[in-house]
Every structure is written in structure tokens, then in C-alpha cells.
Amino acid sequence: MAKLKEMGERRLVDIIKGMIGSDVLIGPGDDAAVIDLGDQCLVVSTDLVSFRRHMPEGMTLSDFGWMSVAVNLSDLASMGAEPIGFLSAMAMPEDMEVEDLQEVVAGMQECASANGAPIIGGDTKNGEGLVAGIALGVLKREEILSRKGAEVGDLVAVTGHLGEAAAGFYSIQKGLDLPSARMTLFRPRPRLREGRDLARSGAVSACMDLSDGLSASVAQVSEASGVGMQILWESLPAGPHVSRLIEEGVPEEELMLNFGGEYELLFTIRKELLGHVHALDVDFTIIGRVVDGHENVLIRDSSIFSLGDQGYEHFRR
């Protein structure tokens, strides 16, 4: 039998899902779970971050604390939920300074309070240095956004900019001083207000965050919805420091499609209701459309490229 490292994380999720006969609205595999409470729905997300895997060079402990909250709130954002609370289960090294743990908690607290999600509990044990964050939110049943629901003819859109978190990451590697790009990487802002407004507009058919990059999210929304997407390269809204990193030799596909980490939302719009989305106070860009079939393609300079779920390695016909 195989070892875990030989399986992708998504295969593992599939295996676990297969073992669980669940009657919940949206089970493991979507950004968060949903429980119908009658007059409203409860949304719960859990995401685990560790010092070893989620602390790139230059990140402070307080940034790490912020991140542990932000990744979970972003899952609520992508479903359109209103946060009501946050919990953290931490496993921290026993030779860690108490002051350092306080810095992690201070970063959590900053992100939680900036986003209206009070920290209401948690657990602290001895361990390798990781935080399992738990975000709780509520929304009306008819407002739930999920990865499923995109239909042929819908428009594909993203909030904000792409590639700015990647620009932050590579700026550190290249020794460039780009503080605002670094902040996008280390202190991402979950798009909670945008998610809620999109959910309430009634015009959005599917939604997901961009934590793993545009190509991964396009692949997952397409697969969950049973459709394909055509993405127009020239329409992608590059962040302000992306061109600087391209000059430094970082592949543009890596920056724009692959790296992720910007926690913007990818969503699909029912074309006839586009006006509803324009009426919102949401900064977004239309980047493509939903098509028949199961293939995702990128159109660039009038050529068509196959778009895989891991971006630029598959960025070729």
C-alpha cells in the first residue's frame, strides 16, 4: 500500500471522503462544511499551518499568527459567510519562549479582530509548531456559495489583483525591498465583505479562494461544476509589483497562475445578472467564461493553451 507522500493532498481528501457517509450540505473537499440550523446555516472551516511548511523567509511569528486566522476566514469568504468566531488548536515546541507564543497569539488577534471574528477558544499542547485554525460563520441557506454551480455561458471573474503575493515571495528571494508585496504575502486580507456581497447578489453561481493559485482554483471549480473554462491571459489583473519581478526573471506564469497566496476570490457570474455585480462595491475583473466540456484553456496572443491544475508546468498545448 502507498505512503502518504506518494498521494496528493486531494487524493487523500477523496479517500477520507469515501470513508465518511455524510449527510451534510457540503462535505469535506469544499472550502468549508455547512450545517443547516433551521433559520440559518453554520459554516465551519479548518486549515492547518505549520512553522515548517508555512513560514517563508522573512515572516514573523505575528505574521504566522495572522496567517493561521486569514486562511480560515478566506474559506468563509469564499462561501459568502459572515464570521462569528475563531478557535485555534496549537501544538508548540516546549523550548519555545512564552514571549514568542504571545507574538503568534497577538497576530491571530489582529487578524481576527480586523475581520470581526472574536477568538472564542482553543487548545495548546506540546508539539512541532503548528496551528489548526477553526473559523465559524453563518449565512442563509439560499446564499451559500460553493465550487459547484458554474454553468456554461457564465462569466469567470476574480477580485483584486493576481501575482502580488508571489511578487512578495520572490522579492525576498531576489533581495528587493517591496514592503507592500511582502504584506500581501504575509498578511493576506480575506475577502469577507466581497464574499458576502457576492453571495447576497444572487448573481454568482460558484466561488472559491485563490490560495493555491489561479490555475488550481480554475481546475477545482471546473471539476466540481462539471464544466470547462476559457481564461484570457491579457485580461488577468496583475498586481502592482508583478512586472518588477518579471524583469528579475521570475516566469510570469509562476507569478500569475501558479504561486497563489493572494486569497482573492475566483467566481462565476450568471451573464444576465452581471449588472447586479457591477452595482456592488466590489473590485473585480472578468477574466474568461465557462464553456462546455471538461477542459480548461488559456487564450494568449490568440493561441490556445491547455491549463492544468498546477499551472505553468502544464502551461503548453
Next chain:
Amino acid sequence: MAKLKEMGERRLVDIIKGMIGSDVLIGPGDDAAVIDLGDQCLVVSTDLVSFRRHMPEGMTLSDFGWMSVAVNLSDLASMGAEPIGFLSAMAMPEDMEVEDLQEVVAGMQECASANGAPIIGGDTKNGEGLVAGIALGVLKREEILSRKGAEVGDLVAVTGHLGEAAAGFYSIQKGLDLPSARMTLFRPRPRLREGRDLARSGAVSACMDLSDGLSASVAQVSEASGVGMQILWESLPAGPHVSRLIEEGVPEEELMLNFGGEYELLFTIRKELLGHVHALDVDFTIIGRVVDGHENVLIRDSSIFSLGDQGYEHFRR
């Protein structure tokens, strides 16, 4: 500044609590957090278990999975909540066999389904081998049980038996074959029905589970309620295999007061409403009473001993 290992887990919780200005009903430090949703309250518990710290000799991976769910459901039980779902954030070694992870998940699934708590989501990352479990429950605001609320004159009671999980642990160390004691240790049954019935009876003033042992729970309920307790040694309901382990030389205080792990409930009863509790289908034993002051004492053979929060080391005047 101190390192984490120099602080107790409860000191750490206090430090973190102090950093969080929370307006929730019951914040970090009680068994679970509570959020008022209007017509009902949401209860959320998170507890982290690891291979390294929570897998005694003889425990299988499926027992470990069961345990990761049971410890969290027990926190719901102690507040009187009805479970509505469970999530698990797992950090598992990359050289673990997929089959072994499936065994962990199978154990989770068994405990979750035996207790009416569907597994609704989670996260799986690479790591040292730990599970942060998250249990969700609901109850009416007026039914919430907490560690606070015990009043002078109340009776102190426990569900079920004491010492049986400890008997399981020491039976393995002593090479004895006591399967039912081992099951109490490895597959504890969270007292969900009992907790709910006690909460609804209106007769219970405070409640907590016994995961860390009777003396620890007595200390915590007394401290939270601002009272003392007198516990009568002769009234403690010993599990069926406790005497066998006493014969083997395990100190009876270790078995009955200290070791914990049986996940029974400690609760206090308003004396004039005792009849309400007798009317329930709950197996319980009165073990003492709530008294004025802040000292907890154990009365044995008509002598009075001071009862500390770590049991028998403090089991002397």
C-alpha cells in the same frame, strides 16, 4: 522570559485568555466555547491529541482515531450540548502508510457515528502525527452547564465509575489481561446523553468531565465557582477492576483521584432538586458537598486531608 515547558498548560491558557478581549458567553478555559445564535446556542470544542503524547502502549490507530473524537465530544457532554458535527485537522507523517491513516479515520468514524456526530470536514497536512478534533453542538441558552455555578450546600456527584481507565492503563503495564478496563481507557464513551439529561433537569449547577482525574476536576470546578468541596473517600464508586490493580501495588489514590481518562462527568446538584436527578435515567453517585471557602478536602476514615489539583502527591494534610 520563560519557556513553554516551564509553564503549566493552565497558565498558558490564562496568558492567552488575557490577550483576547472576548465577548463570548464562555471563553477559552472552559470545556468549550459558546456562541449565542438567537434561538439556540452553538457550542464548539477543540482538543488536540498526538501519537507521541496520547498513544499509550497497546492502543491501536483506530483507538487513537476514536479517542480524537471522544475527547471533544466529552467536552460537549460536560456542557449539556447535543452534537451536530465533527471536523478533524490532521498532521500526519509523510512516510505513514495510507492504510494506517484509513485506520485512524475508521476509528474516528466509529466514535462519531456511535454518538450521532457526523464528520463534516477537515484538513490533512504533513506533520508529526496529531489530530486537532473539533466538535460542534447546540443547546438552549438556559441549559448551558459550565464549571461555574456550584454553590455552598450543593451536592457533588459523578456519573459511572472512577479508576477503570487507570486500571486499564496499569493492567497493560503489569501484563494483566483486563479487556474491559483497556476498552475504558482506549475507547472512552463520552457521556453525551447523561450531560444532556442533567442540563435539562434544571437541577445541576456546574459540570465538567473527568478526563484529567477527579482531583483536577474538583480543583477546577471549585476555583471557577469560588467555593470549596468536601469529598468523601468511602463514597467514591470504584470501577470493577480497581481493586485488582490495588492488589498489584498501584496506589489507590492514583487510580481513583489522579489518573483520569474515564471521561465521566463531575457535577453539582442543587440539594432541593435532587429528586429531579434521581428521576433521570442517569447512573450517578453522590461523593461529597460544596462548602464555603476555597479549600478542597478529602474525608477518609474520619480524617481530613487537603485535596490538591494533582491528587495523591498532595493527598496529605
